[in-house]
Amino acid sequence: MKICKMQYCGLVAASIAALSSGGVQAAGGAGSKFLGADFSYNGFIRLDAAFSTDDRVQQANQLGDLANGVPIRREPGNPVLGFAVPLQPTDALIGPAGVIPLSGIGVLPPTRGVSQQVGINDTITRYMPIKNQLLNYHLLRFEVTPTLSWGEFSLITRLRAVYDPDDLGYTDFDYRDYDDINGGVSGGESRQFHTTPDKLGYQVEGNKNPIFFERSGRNYMVDLPAFFVQWNSGNTTVRVGNQTIAWGQLLFFRIMDTANGLDLRRHLILNRALEEYADARASAPGIRVTTQITDALNVDFFAQQFIPTVINNVNTSYNVVPSQFTIHDRYDQGGYNKNVNYGIRFKGEFGNYNLQAMATHRYNPLGAIRWTKSDVNKALPNSNILGAAFNQYCNLVLGTGGQGCGPILANTPFEVAPGGVMSAEEWFNYAGYIKLDALDGLNKAVDDFDASQMLLAKNVGHNYDAAANELNAFFSAGEGLRGHIERQYFAENVFGLGGGFVTEAEPGSIFDQIIMNLETTYTPKRVFTSPDLGKDFDKREEIQVGFVAEKYQRFSTEFPATYMVFQYLWQKNSDLVGLLLDGYGSENYSRNGIKLDPHVPTSTTPKINPGIGAGANYVVFAALQPFPNYIYELSFATLIDVQGGVLFQPGVQWKPRGDLTVNVFYNLVHDNAWGNNPNKNVMHLLSQTNELAIRLGYQF
Known part of the structure; x- marks a missing residue:
């Protein structure tokens, strides 16, 4: 050798x-x-x-992320129904003061790493190469x-x-x-x-x-x-x-x-x-x-x-x-x-x-x-249906003044950025690797941050499918999210x-x-x-x-x-x-x-x-x-x-x-x-x- x-x-x-x-x-x-x-x-x-x-x-x-190069099917869940049910193209994001229909967004071209997009569901391939x-x-x-x-x-x-x-x-x-x-x-x-x-x-x-x-x-x-x-x-x-x-x-x-x-x-x-x-x-x-x-x-x-x-x-x-x-x-x-x-x-x-x-x-x-606040004021990307819908929801319902969900995301533990987590499978794998709880880790990112709840995130208890649906909804909308933690x-x-x-x-x-x-x-x-x-x-x-x-x-x-x-x-x-x-x-x-x-x-x-x-x-x-x-x-x-x-x-x-x-x-x-x-x-x-x-x- x-x-x-x-x-x-x-x-x-x-x-x-x-x-x-x-x-x-x-x-x-x-x-x-x-x-x-x-x-x-x-x-x-x-x-x-x-x-x-x-x-x-x-x-x-x-470069060693085990999800790199692996096609993974994502099915976002419906936040209105506690993420227990997959989201459909005819659904809408419903908040305290408004309705944002997904069908009004139109068809957007697939984002980087996404293929086989059918309605809201897609297949993501993490686009970093895998190298030893x-x-x-x-x-x-x-x-x-x-x-x-x-x-x-x-x-x-x-x-x-x-x-x-x-x-x-x-x-x-x-x-x-x-x-x-x-x-x-x-x-x-x-x-x-x-x-x-x-x-x-x-x-x-x-x-x-x-x-x-x-x-x-x-x-x-x-x-x-x-x-x-x-x-x-x-x-x-x-x-x-x-x-x-x-x-x-x-x-x-x-x-x-x-x-x-x-x-x-x-x-x-x-x-x-x-x-x-x-x-x-x-x-x-x-x-x-x-x-x-x-x-x-x-x-x-x-x-x-x-x-x-x-x-x-x-x-x-x-x-x-x-x-x-x-x-x-x-x-x-x-x-x-x-x-x-x-x-x-x-x-x-x-x-x-x-x-x-x-x-x-x-x-x-x-x-x-x-978990800690990211303090990163960056809107969700408008290059995908869910990201565009959430940004409209933040502008019209939460009153962010045209900044999309950026001001809200800044007060959650997540940032829209490359190199983040892109699928529920990746989330569960790395939680186990570092000796954390994938389900309760998600729930605490919701319960401990009011801004997460403003974005319609929910505590899903120990419902694996609902957790996967919720994770995939936000990973799809953000085209990958980086988590922020403090020591x-x-x-x-x-x-x-x-x-x-x-x-x-x-x-x-x-x-x-x-x-x-x-x-x-x-x-x-x-x-x-x-x-x-x-x-x-x-x-x-x-x-x-x-x-x-x-x-x-x-x-x-x-x-x-x-x-x-x-x-x-x-x-x-x-x-x-x-x-x-x-x-x-x-x-x-x-x-x-x-x-x-x-x-x-x-x-x-x-x-x-x-x-x-x-x-x-x-x-x-x-x-x-x-x-x-x-x-x-x-x-x-x-x-x-x-x-x-x-x-x-x-x-x-x-x-x-x-x-x-x-x-x-x-x-x-x-x-x-x-x-x-x-x-x-x-x-x-x-x-x-x-x-x-x-x-x-x-x-x-």
Whole structure:
């Protein structure tokens, strides 16, 4: 299989040549003096790349939308009859003060993607092409960590610069190619919804650079993950400045690791698993105080600015939020950037045993999402019968002064724009994929917005046919609608207890020196995204229980010891990424027998959100085996969702010399290893990321 285009192969070859010849020359190593202080530094230059190895598309993105190129029959419903009955050409839109007969509109030519138009019914083929891509990820990365020390005081800095040469190898979607369709996309301040994918930028509503120690754009990011003054005196260490705090030590799981959110822009959770979340924790300015109270007991306190988890932007390789929706991040507008997280942990070591307890007051970095007004004043297109009829209804009955339904739509969660949802089948498929409720999500978009009801939208309960009729009526009238959602953040208290011990057995045996730890946390009132995206969110308790057993075992006198680890996590109400389990297990709806996702059951009476009542269960196995002289290391890590999903990551590290490292690892994702519905496990969100990842690094 050819895994790189000619220009990208050239970049890889040039990078290898540069690394092999010694890379960048550095000056001022350990032992140097600067400003009267001891000066030292270390750093690296690295090329990261990941190549897709299967044909599954990134279905959360425009070029991977499973409805692309699929003819889907639409039957709009009659709003006067609660959408339970299909709309006929002889019907009329009836409002409180008028009647708009559809027959008066006349015959209009089919709009883009529409064929086989018979009366009001039509067949829509989503007009974006469907494409998979060979190159998922490539970055050029530079990091340097200089340190200045004056006796008890130190200034510790870590500078990181990342560049994505995005003109090489990607298959990018560009919204500007569709600006001629109904005025293009208007809503949302973020550049990610208007042009090509924003690979590395992070902006929120009202602020293009919301993180003080970071500047980022479409294909670059420069930040200071560490920039703090450290004071050591006896048993006490104080750090003031930008920093990360790692209380947790588990692969994939974050039980007591509550201080910082994650930055998922670079490689989601698919980096080398044995590095834990070292590269993904989002630093924040604050203070940390650690002190050894007694020989056995220490205490660790922090207070930091709240910075949320940074999720992947739409239409990028690892995006999980469907790109038919515009996200409004309220981090800056809502004043959340002024909030502070704080917490304290006590940990004691008593021979072979340890105990710990912690309490954290924080804003949940994942946040919660709900429907929000689009604020886009754009009329329905007059190029189709329903759109023209609704615009007349808005002008004559609702009195919009010739603006059609634009002023009303601006106060609903929807926008007339290309790249939106175009059929009921597409709506149901993506609701199940992202663990939402397709029926109640529609009903909340009606009930929570008076403007939706002014446009004759109705709560259809759990009537599948009426829901499909209503969706198809508005998708036909709008020639596709983009949904608008907002992300907000909420305070919570997290309490944790943990304990562990080290086993003793015959020296050298497999049962000797196993390090075991049990960690539990309790959050009494956590705010979640409701599966219906309702305005009231969803608040409930969350409990996490995690167990880890790790061991170094020497199996041969010629080889260094093998590191092995087993982990287990149970969560009561949410999954690994923070979505409610209530939204799990949905099947897809189709009146015409269309299966957009061949792996998900589809019917005319599907199960919607049966949920997982026994909690989420995850298991991890991992191991690392160095070779003699540590030139080679073999590793593997496996994350298992017991509902039927598996992520398996084997890898090899090669160090031909001390300053040069080559890492190769493979991410194998299976979202239907057992069971019959991938919507029941979290791996379905990663199902398209079977990939070979390569790192070439030079350390100095």
